Amino acid sequence: MTDIKAQVDVLPGLDPRAPLLQINDLHVEFRTRDGVAKAVNGASFWLNPGETLAILGESGCGKSVTAQAIMGILESPPGHITRGEVRYRGVDLLKLREDERRRVRANKIAMIFQDALSALNPVYTVGFQLAELFRAHRGMSRGDAKNRAIELLDQVHIPGARSRVNDYPHQFSGGMRQRVMIAMALALDPEVLIADEPTTALDVTVQAQIMGLLAELQRQRNMGLILITHDMGVVADVADRISVMYAGRVVEEAPVYDIYAAPGHPYTRALLESIPRLDLKGQQLTAIRGLPPALTDIPQGCAFNPRCGYAKEPCRQDPAPPAYAIAPRRTARCHFFREVLGD
Amino acid sequence: MFRYIVRRLLQMILTFFGATFVVFALMFANQDDPIQALVGEKPISDTLRAELTERYHLDDGFLSQYWHYMSNLLTGDLGDSLTGREISEMLSSSWPVTVRLALMAIVIAAVIAIAAGVWSAIRRGGLFDNGTLMFTLLLLAMPVVVLAPVAQWIFGMELGWFPATASRNATFYALLLPAIVLACTVVATQLRVTRTSVVENLRADYVRTARAKGLAPRRVVWVHVLRNSLIPVITLIGVDLGVLMSGAIVTEDVFNIPGVGSKLAQGVRTEDGPLVVGFVSVLVIFFLVMNLVVDLLYAALDPRIRYE
Numbered sequence: 320m321t322d323i324k325a326q327v328d329v330l331p332g333l334d335p336r337a338p339l340l341q342i343n344d345l346h347v348e349f350r351t352r353d354g355v356a357k358a359v360n361g362a363s364f365w366l367n368p369g370e371t372l373a374i375l376g377e378s379g380c381g382k383s384v385t386a387q388a389i390m391g392i393l394e395s396p397p398g399h400i401t402r403g404e405v406r407y408r409g410v411d412l413l414k415l416r417e418d419e420r421r422r423v424r425a426n427k428i429a430m431i432f433q434d435a436l437s438a439l440n441p442v443y444t445v446g447f448q449l450a451e452l453f454r455a456h457r458g459m460s461r462g463d464a465k466n467r468a469i470e471l472l473d474q475v476h477i478p479g480a481r482s483r484v485n486d487y488p489h490q491f492s493g494g495m496r497q498r499v500m501i502a503m504a505l506a507l508d509p510e511v512l513i514a515d516e517p518t519t520a521l522d523v524t525v526q527a528q529i530m531g532l533l534a535e536l537q538r539q540r541n542m543g544l545i546l547i548t549h550d551m552g553v554v555a556d557v558a559d560r561i562s563v564m565y566a567g568r569v570v571e572e573a574p575v576y577d578i579y580a581a582p583g584h585p586y587t588r589a590l591l592e593s594i595p596r597l598d599l600k601g602q603q604l605t606a607i608r609g610l611p612p613a614l615t616d617i618p619q620g621c622a623f624n625p626r627c628g629y630a631k632e633p634c635r636q637d638p639a640p641p642a643y644a645i646a647p648r649r650t651a652r653c654h655f656f657r658e659v660l661g662d
Numbered sequence: 663m664f665r666y667i668v669r670r671l672l673q674m675i676l677t678f679f680g681a682t683f684v685v686f687a688l689m690f691a692n693q694d695d696p697i698q699a700l701v702g703e704k705p706i707s708d709t710l711r712a713e714l715t716e717r718y719h720l721d722d723g724f725l726s727q728y729w730h731y732m733s734n735l736l737t738g739d740l741g742d743s744l745t746g747r748e749i750s751e752m753l754s755s756s757w758p759v760t761v762r763l764a765l766m767a768i769v770i771a772a773v774i775a776i777a778a779g780v781w782s783a784i785r786r787g788g789l790f791d792n793g794t795l796m797f798t799l800l801l802l803a804m805p806v807v808v809l810a811p812v813a814q815w816i817f818g819m820e821l822g823w824f825p826a827t828a829s830r831n832a833t834f835y836a837l838l839l840p841a842i843v844l845a846c847t848v849v850a851t852q853l854r855v856t857r858t859s860v861v862e863n864l865r866a867d868y869v870r871t872a873r874a875k876g877l878a879p880r881r882v883v884w885v886h887v888l889r890n891s892l893i894p895v896i897t898l899i900g901v902d903l904g905v906l907m908s909g910a911i912v913t914e915d916v917f918n919i920p921g922v923g924s925k926l927a928q929g930v931r932t933e934d935g936p937l938v939v940g941f942v943s944v945l946v947i948f949f950l951v952m953n954l955v956v957d958l959l960y961a962a963l964d965p966r967i968r969y970e
Contacts, residue, residue: 424876
């Protein structure tokens with residue numbers, strides 16, 4: 320077995336100076352019996368080394384599908400990428416052959432999932448599942464791979480790594496399991512880590528530990544982190560930039576402080592207003608009216624218009640609002656961003 | 663684990679007594695005139711009849727007969743058949759060929775069922791999947807009383823590819839055709855169960871993780887999915903092995919194989935109580951042990967199962 324890292328480094332068109340990860344106009348749809356569900360409708364964002372980009376949105380806004388499309392693990396059928404680019408260091412991953420694509424996974428771009436219990440294989444030890452990466456991608460022997468697995472468990476601060484390496488996933492607590500997931504994702508030193516709701520299944524104190532661990536490992540490795548979440552509280556602490564997604568589109572993108580100070584899109588504003596705040600204790604919590612649109616039937620114009628307090632006639636007509644540059648390094652897809660910013 | 667096995671063995675003793683009692687009672691109730699059945703259509707002298715009745719305790723009550731039988735059985739003496747042969751000797755002469763036949767059949771069935779089941783699960787809705795669906799439906803609809811003679815006629819006689827019958831010391835090759843026929847009786851269910859189980863597991867989250875790890879699709883299926891999918895299949899294979907062991911009656915009859923099944927059928931026909939009860943007792947033990955082995959295999963395949 321050969322060392323696959325070396326093979327990935329000679330991917331055709333690889334340019335070390337190109338952006339680490341750039342998603343352009345990504346479209347994903349699911350062709351089901353009940354019709355075509357448009358899960359992602361022109362998502363665009365980028366990621367630099369050492370940076371944390373949070374992708375924020377409600378369930379069903381296309382954030383997980385975007386992540387799976389980047390990884391190339393979309394269930395297909397029914398999922399199809401109909402348009403767009405996923406550029407890693409200048410190479411469009413969507414144009415690679417499947418075997419080339421596979422070498423990028425885990426080596427360059429890795430992913431961790433929400434529920435570590437179901438995301439780990441119940442019938443193999445965590446040691447086996449970690450060592451498997453070194454054996455499949457680095458051609459290591461069983462013994463060497465196992466030693467690397469122990470090192471990894473140590474790095475994610477699992478006490479007694481040497482003995483726990485032989486345990487099965489169900490023998491770990493929720494937080495420890497998520498640490499195993501993280502160890503697995505970081506095994507091959509990827510440059511990009513996509514974390515899909517990594518702390519949603521955990522209780523609050525463990526959430527903080529896991530986020531702290533992710534931040535620590537990211538700093539050590541200068542890794543780009545895409546954090547997919549619906550939890551604005553988590554985002555505020557760790558993210559550098561935020562992309563807010565709604566109905567498969569990035570509706571606002573901004574540095575984290577700017578967005579908290581003054582949201583540029585009505586949806587972002589509504590999300591922020593629905594966070595419980597200590598200084599407003601006792602008052603009624605604002606909720607967003609209505610439901611996100613069915614992906615088989617996305618409204619014309621701005622997808623958010625039926626739920627939006629700012630919506631006027633242009634919002635209800637195609638084309639959808641373009642990404643207005645509302646400030647340096649900030650975009651928002653709202654015709655009335657000035658009003659929103661002003662409020 | 664050790665305590666679990668001991669407890670299971672103790673439970674087996676109970677099951678064993680229950681099962682032999684039921685079989686004994688059934689044979690007793692069904693008994694018409696075993697002595698007449700033994701000599702066939704010929705008349706029998708009264709002295710001989712009296713002597714045989716005496717020897718086999720045929721005049722005693724049911725419980726007394728059962729007691730006689732069980733006390734012999736527990737000292738390892740299975741007794742004599744009404745034909746005068748020792749049952750243990752009959753068993754040991756018919757056992758090996760049946761074991762070989764059943765093992766061959768189960769291996770053939772399991773290999774085909776797992777390979778085809780996984781393949782049709784991966785390509786679900788495709789030509790192969792629909793083909794195996796038709797094929798398994800056909801097999802399920804075909805009783806072995808039809809399948810065995812037809813296979814014997816076509817492959818044994820018309821085409822002459824296989825010997826049409828097999829003896830006690832049959833070669834692997836001579837047993838192949840009956841083993842395939844026998845495999846056909848269990849392969850369909852095993853294949854459907856494998857397919858369903860693999861389809862279900864392919865949707866599991868850990869499969870997505872395995873793919874995100876950049877593993878080859880072959881490794882994802884045969885290492886990650888298969889082991890999870892095999893858990894229900896193993897149970898079925900274990901039970902099927904017991905079924906094949908005892909259920910080879912028709913197949914052994916058609917192919918003239920002097921195994922356990924054909925002896926047992928003969929015993930039932932001639933109302934040979936000791937023979938039937940003796941054979942069934944051994945089969946019951948075999949069945950119970952197979953069940954235990956399956957449960958232990960379960961724990962080996964799925965670490966979440968621990969026996970206390």
